[in-house]
Amino acid sequence: MNINIRFRTGEILKGIRAGEYSVPDGCTVREALDAAIEENSMELADHDREYLFVLVNNRLGEWENTLKDGDKLWILFKILGG
Amino acid sequence: MYGYNGKVLLVNLTDKSYEIEDLPEEWAKMYLGGSTLGARYLYRLMAPKTPALAPEAVLGMVCGVTNGSKAFMGTRIAVVCKSPVNDLWNDSSCGGSFGPHLRASGFDAVFITGKSEKPCYLFLDDGKVEFRDASHLWGKVTSWVDDTLHEELGNDISVFQIGPGGEHQSWMAAIICDKHRAAGRGGCGGVMGSKNLKAVVARGSHKIEIFDNKEIMDANKKCVAYGNKGEKGEHIMHQFRTTGTSEEYGICVLAADAPLKNWAGAPEDMPEEYAWALSGPEMDAKHRVGQTGCVGCHIRCGAVYKAHYKNYDLDHATRPEYESLGALGSMLLNGNSDVTIICNHLCNEYGYDTISCGDTLSWLMECYEKGVFTQEELDGIDFKWGDPDAILAMMEKLCACEGIGVPLQLASRGCARALGKGEECCVTANGIELPMHGGRFNPALVRTFQYDPTPGRHIKGGRGVPFSHNPDEVKYNYENTGKDDVAGLLEWEWSDLCGVCSFGNFLLPPGAMQQMVYGVTGFKFTPEELHKLSLRSFTMRHAFNLREGYRRKDFVIDGRAYGNPPMEKGPLKGITVDNEKLGDNFYGELGWDLETSEFPKEFCEEQGGLEYLYPDFFPDEACPA
Numbered sequence: 119m120n121i122n123i124r125f126r127t128g129e130i131l132k133g134i135r136a137g138e139y140s141v142p143d144g145c146t147v148r149e150a151l152d153a154a155i156e157e158n159s160m161e162l163a164d165h166d167r168e169y170l171f172v173l174v175n176n177r178l179g180e181w182e183n184t185l186k187d188g189d190k191l192w193i194l195f196k197i198l199g200g
Numbered sequence: 201m202y203g204y205n206g207k208v209l210l211v212n213l214t215d216k217s218y219e220i221e222d223l224p225e226e227w228a229k230m231y232l233g234g235s236t237l238g239a240r241y242l243y244r245l246m247a248p249k250t251p252a253l254a255p256e257a258v259l260g261m262v263c264g265v266t267n268g269s270k271a272f273m274g275t276r277i278a279v280v281c282k283s284p285v286n287d288l289w290n291d292s293s294c295g296g297s298f299g300p301h302l303r304a305s306g307f308d309a310v311f312i313t314g315k316s317e318k319p320c321y322l323f324l325d326d327g328k329v330e331f332r333d334a335s336h337l338w339g340k341v342t343s344w345v346d347d348t349l350h351e352e353l354g355n356d357i358s359v360f361q362i363g364p365g366g367e368h369q370s371w372m373a374a375i376i377c378d379k380h381r382a383a384g385r386g387g388c389g390g391v392m393g394s395k396n397l398k399a400v401v402a403r404g405s406h407k408i409e410i411f412d413n414k415e416i417m418d419a420n421k422k423c424v425a426y427g428n429k430g431e432k433g434e435h436i437m438h439q440f441r442t443t444g445t446s447e448e449y450g451i452c453v454l455a456a457d458a459p460l461k462n463w464a465g466a467p468e469d470m471p472e473e474y475a476w477a478l479s480g481p482e483m484d485a486k487h488r489v490g491q492t493g494c495v496g497c498h499i500r501c502g503a504v505y506k507a508h509y510k511n512y513d514l515d516h517a518t519r520p521e522y523e524s525l526g527a528l529g530s531m532l533l534n535g536n537s538d539v540t541i542i543c544n545h546l547c548n549e550y551g552y553d554t555i556s557c558g559d560t561l562s563w564l565m566e567c568y569e570k571g572v573f574t575q576e577e578l579d580g581i582d583f584k585w586g587d588p589d590a591i592l593a594m595m596e597k598l599c600a601c602e603g604i605g606v607p608l609q610l611a612s613r614g615c616a617r618a619l620g621k622g623e624e625c626c627v628t629a630n631g632i633e634l635p636m637h638g639g640r641f642n643p644a645l646v647r648t649f650q651y652d653p654t655p656g657r658h659i660k661g662g663r664g665v666p667f668s669h670n671p672d673e674v675k676y677n678y679e680n681t682g683k684d685d686v687a688g689l690l691e692w693e694w695s696d697l698c699g700v701c702s703f704g705n706f707l708l709p710p711g712a713m714q715q716m717v718y719g720v721t722g723f724k725f726t727p728e729e730l731h732k733l734s735l736r737s738f739t740m741r742h743a744f745n746l747r748e749g750y751r752r753k754d755f756v757i758d759g760r761a762y763g764n765p766p767m768e769k770g771p772l773k774g775i776t777v778d779n780e781k782l783g784d785n786f787y788g789e790l791g792w793d794l795e796t797s798e799f800p801k802e803f804c805e806e807q808g809g810l811e812y813l814y815p816d817f818f819p820d821e822a823c824p825a
């Protein structure tokens with residue numbers, strides 16, 4: 119299935135491609151992100167992952183949410199309060 | 201006494217007199233500084249029921265513990281007074297150079313009452329106190345006043361001043377330091393203006409005696425190391441060093457944390473590119489000409505910006521903070537970065553709080569859209585959502601205090617009440633406009649907004665903004681929230697009385713502030729003592745309001761802020777926060793009366809340092825002197 123991933127993550131995953139990714143059916147947000155990271159030959163340390171959160175189709179999502187074809191993800195830098 | 205001058209200045213502007221009091225050592229240890237020490241003094245100095253803008257009202261400026269030391273980020277000073285918006289306790293804090301300069305002038309705090317017959321400024325010069333004529337400064341913008349006083353008095357001063365907004369006694373007037381740092385909230389600038397006090401200027405060479413400088417240096421070193429690669433603070437510190445709080449703006453709009461359209465809008469109401477146009481990286485690429493920051497800060501999170509729009513050509517404005525971007529951006533559906541920077545600059549120049557200002561304009565836009573106000577009533581301005589010309593024109597009316605700009609000085613609820621219409625569109629907590637992290641996205645904040653003794657603040661304690669990242673079933677669960685809510689009071693009460701920048705709560709490693717305070721004063725606190733300190737501080741501010749006659753039912757928040765009625769679209773559709781349950785849990789955890797929010801004597805005895813409240817709250821029981 120295809121999902122769309124966009125990023126706003128500061129220095130983390132800087133330069134990663136935004137757009138359509140082909141991922142296995144029924145994969146989770148975490149697996150989709152990992153697939154994107156792998157495709158871009160990048161790495162994401164656990165320590166860095168803690169800085170991130172996700173919107174699934176514009177709603178706050180969780181890493182273990184199951185995705186469906188056409189879903190849109192935003193991977194974002196966590197809001198700490200400015 | 202380490203860390204303090206041990207001197208508190210009490211000024212009366214009516215007869216131009218002053219007294220210098222010794223700061224009792226037990227007060228220093230019990231209340232430390234900032235708004236907590238301020239609460240102790242204000243309770244003593246200000247008679248109950250004194251109107252906020254009466255000459256007898258008291259305005260305090262109180263150093264935080266680290267002010268005047270070498271501790272990183274230790275410049276935050278608290279302003280305390282009664283708010284003209286709601287006649288409740290008010291505190292607002294400010295970074296920049298004034299805190300350290302006030303300490304160097306020989307005082308730990310200054311409390312000002314009375315009213316000068318003519319505009320004046322107070323010059324605290326190395327232990328000396330002078331009342332000076334300010335007629336040449338009155339009516340002038342803050343950058344001009346700052347430059348003029350530096351020319352007249354030398355470069356080694358710090359100016360804490362009001363702009364024309366404060367002179368008009370606006371309920372959203374700020375007190376400005378270093379031209380762009382603001383103690384903005386609650387109308388403290390209006391209180392200063394009501395006293396005909398244009399500025400407090402401080403200079404001096406007093407060096408406080410430090411308990412152990414090595415401890416401070418060690419804490420500083422850890423603060424720097426916290427941002428090293430692989431450390432917990434790496435990314436957040438990098439963010440603050442580059443784009444500051446503005447990095448969050450687009451993300452918060454997208455996630456529906458930042459409010460849109462006077463809290464009635466959803467992200468889809470505004471083009472996505474508007475959200476990014478006001479976000480750190482995009483703004484920096486277009487406007488940045490330099491970096492800036494508070495003295496003694498290893499991060500320096502500010503930036504100098506240029507902006508150009510019509511007849512405005514700024515080359516030395518500052519980058520708006522996240523809160524200002526939300527209030528002057530998404531709240532108005534404004535995607536024009538130049539205009540946002542200019543409005544932010546006007547707030548600094550004329551001395552207005554950006555949050556209340558943006559929220560008030562947003563309220564007015566909704567009123568206009570709904571026909572509550574006609575174009576004619578708005579001085580011919582076609583005040584439509586997102587129109588940069590209209591936004592700028594209305595800002596100019598406000599700053600000039602002319603036409604509709606006159607009632608606007610009273611902020612949204614005050615203006616609605618003065619004009620007798622539009623109150624149904626107000627979104628405030630006790631009349632104070634709300635900051636830019638929404639309660640429907642982060643329900644934990646609703647309790648803080650509604651029931652903190654200083655309502656409508658995002659930098660007051662509770663479960664905080666990061667709680668919003670929890671899954672829905674956790675964050676919208678209203679059972680058993682009290683324990684975490686009460687525990688969460690600590691970080692904000694603590695950073696405030698420490699005098700450390702609020703961002704220290706996530707930019708400094710755990711324990712750094714305690715080590716700094718220990719280095720400065722020699723005071724060491726166990727975790728239990730720290731917890732008591734936070735409860736004491738909260739209680740002292742709350743007691744001020746109780747003495748005024750306010751009880752729980754008087755702490756109100758407008759429905760839209762917590763989803764009553766709920767949104768009909770967008771990511772927050774259908775959400776209504778159970779604010780009363782959150783309040784019950786909070787007061788229940790404290791052991792306070794759920795109906796009145798009064799505290800029992802045993803609670804006070806447990807925290808200590810609250811004995812001064814007994815005569816007012818437990819008069820039939822033994823009263824200490």
Ligand code: SF4
Binds near residue numbers: 274440493701703
């Ligand atoms: S982080 Fe920013 S606001 Fe805080 S002390 Fe440093 S420069 Fe000032």
